[in-house]
Amino acid sequence: MVFLFLHQNFPGQFAHLAPALAAKGHQVFALSSRFSKPDTWRGVRLIPYAYDEPKDQKLHPWLNTMNRAVDRGTVVLRAALALKARGLKPDAIIAHSGWGEALFLREVWPDARIGIFCEFFYATEGADVDFDPEFANPNELGRGPRMMFKNMAMRMQLEQADAGISPTHWQADSHPPELRQRLTVLHDGIDTDAIRPDPEVRLTLEGHGSWTRDDEVVTFVNRNLEPYRGFHVFMRILPELLRRRPKAQVIVVGEDGLSYGSPPKEGGTWKDKMIAEVRGCIPDADWARVHFVGRVARGDFTRLLQVARVHLYLTYPFVLSWSALEAMACEAAIVASDTAPVREVMRHDETALLVDFFDKERMVDAIDRLLSDPDKRRAMGKAARAHVVDHYDLKRVCLPKQFEWVDALVAPRH
Known part of the structure; x- marks a missing residue:
C-alpha cells in the first residue's frame, strides 16, 4: 500500500510508525516543510514543501490561528496536486491536525483514507486557559469564540477523516463528544529497549x-x-x-x-x-x-x-x-x-x-x-x-496497536 504522512516537523509523532510501515514493504512518503530537498529516511521518501508565515494581513485576532492553517493548507494543496500529477495516489493519508496540512486533501485524493493525529482541543475552562493565575485574564472578551476559531481547523480535519488517534485519554477527552467518538487512544510509544537505566552512564x-x-x-x-x-x-x-x-x-x-x-x-x-x-x-x-x-x-x-x-x-x-x-x-x-x-x-x-x-x-x-x-x-x-x-512500550505494546489502527483505517468499506 501507499501511505502519505504530513507533519510540518516530520517525523514528530510518526517517528516510529512511518518507518515501521516502510519496513513492512509499503511505499511510505512524508510531506513536510522541515526539509529543503527530497531525501530518504529509514525507508520513508521525504518530500519538502516551502512555507512562509503570512505577513501584513489585516485580520480579526481571533482568526489568526485559522488563517495560518488555511494558508498552510493551501500550500500543501498545491504540493499535493503536483504530486498527483506525477502519479502519486496514496491509499491512506496520516496527518497531524495542528497546522492545517490536511484541510484540503479530500479535494486531491477523494478515495484515500484519512487518519488524523489529534493532540489537543482547546477549552475555555478545565485545561490550560487561566490555569495559572499569574497570567490569567478572567475578564477576557469573547473567550468562547476565540477558542472556537482556535479549534476550527483541527475540527474540520477530524470531521473529514475516517479515523483519529490521540496519545492519552486526557488529551482525547479534551475533544467534544461528537469528535471524541472518532478517536482511538494510542500513544506513539517509548523504545524502552534503548531508553533504559544505565548504572555506568x-x-x-x-x-x-x-x-x-x-x-x-x-x-x-x-x-x-x-x-x-x-x-x-x-x-x-x-x-x-x-x-x-x-x-x-x-x-x-x-x-x-x-x-x-x-x-x-x-x-x-x-x-x-x-x-x-x-x-x-x-x-x-x-x-x-x-x-x-x-x-x-x-x-x-x-x-x-x-x-x-x-x-x-x-x-x-x-x-x-x-x-x-x-x-x-x-x-x-x-x-x-x-x-x-x-x-x-x-x-x-x-x-x-x-x-x-x-x-x-x-x-x-x-x-x-x-x-x-x-x-x-x-x-x-x-x-x-x-x-x-x-x-x-514501543515494540510490544504501542506499535502493534498502531498497526491494528492502520489496518482498520485502510480496511475495505462495507
Whole structure:
C-alpha cells in the first residue's frame, strides 16, 4: 500500500510508525516543510514543501490561528496536486491536525483514507486557559469564540477523516463528544529497549561538565523554557533548593523560544526574565552549580535522564511531554506537578511524588526527600519503568496497536 504522512516537523509523532510501515514493504512518503530537498529516511521518501508565515494581513485576532492553517493548507494543496500529477495516489493519508496540512486533501485524493493525529482541543475552562493565575485574564472578551476559531481547523480535519488517534485519554477527552467518538487512544510509544537505566552512564556536555550516577544531579527539561511547562515555578524554587542541597548539580535543558503560550509582556525571553528575578537570591558559588545547556543531542538526552537522581517535570493541564515517560523508562526518581495529564501516567508515592504546580515549598521538600532517600528513589524508579514497559512500550505494546489502527483505517468499506 501507499501511505502519505504530513507533519510540518516530520517525523514528530510518526517517528516510529512511518518507518515501521516502510519496513513492512509499503511505499511510505512524508510531506513536510522541515526539509529543503527530497531525501530518504529509514525507508520513508521525504518530500519538502516551502512555507512562509503570512505577513501584513489585516485580520480579526481571533482568526489568526485559522488563517495560518488555511494558508498552510493551501500550500500543501498545491504540493499535493503536483504530486498527483506525477502519479502519486496514496491509499491512506496520516496527518497531524495542528497546522492545517490536511484541510484540503479530500479535494486531491477523494478515495484515500484519512487518519488524523489529534493532540489537543482547546477549552475555555478545565485545561490550560487561566490555569495559572499569574497570567490569567478572567475578564477576557469573547473567550468562547476565540477558542472556537482556535479549534476550527483541527475540527474540520477530524470531521473529514475516517479515523483519529490521540496519545492519552486526557488529551482525547479534551475533544467534544461528537469528535471524541472518532478517536482511538494510542500513544506513539517509548523504545524502552534503548531508553533504559544505565548504572555506568557518564554524561559529558562540553563547556558545562561531566557527571555520573555518583553525582547529585537534578534535571529539568523543556523544549523551550516557558511557563506552560513550569519554568517560572522551577526557577523560583532554585534559591532554596541550592541552599538545602549544597552538592546538587542542576541541569536545565531547553531553548529560548516559545512552543506554547506568549512571550513576556516586557519582551525578551522567559529564561532572561526568570534569571533576572532570582539571580540576586543565589550566591555565585551556588549559581555555578546551575547549568543551562540548551538543546542536547538524542544520545546526550538519554544519558541526562539516566544520570538524574531526581527529575522535575511540571506542566499545565496540557499535552503530556515525551520526556516524562522517557524519564520513567530510565528509572529516574520524579517529582511532578499534580495536574491531570500527569496523573494519567504517574501515581503519587508509587511512580512519582506529585505536588501542586504552584506549591514551591512542597516541591523543594519532595526533591530534598528523594535526594536523601536512595531506597525510595530506587523503588519509585523501578515502579515507574515497569509502568512504562507495561503500557507504553514501543515494540510490544504501542506499535502493534498502531498497526491494528492502520489496518482498520485502510480496511475495505462495507
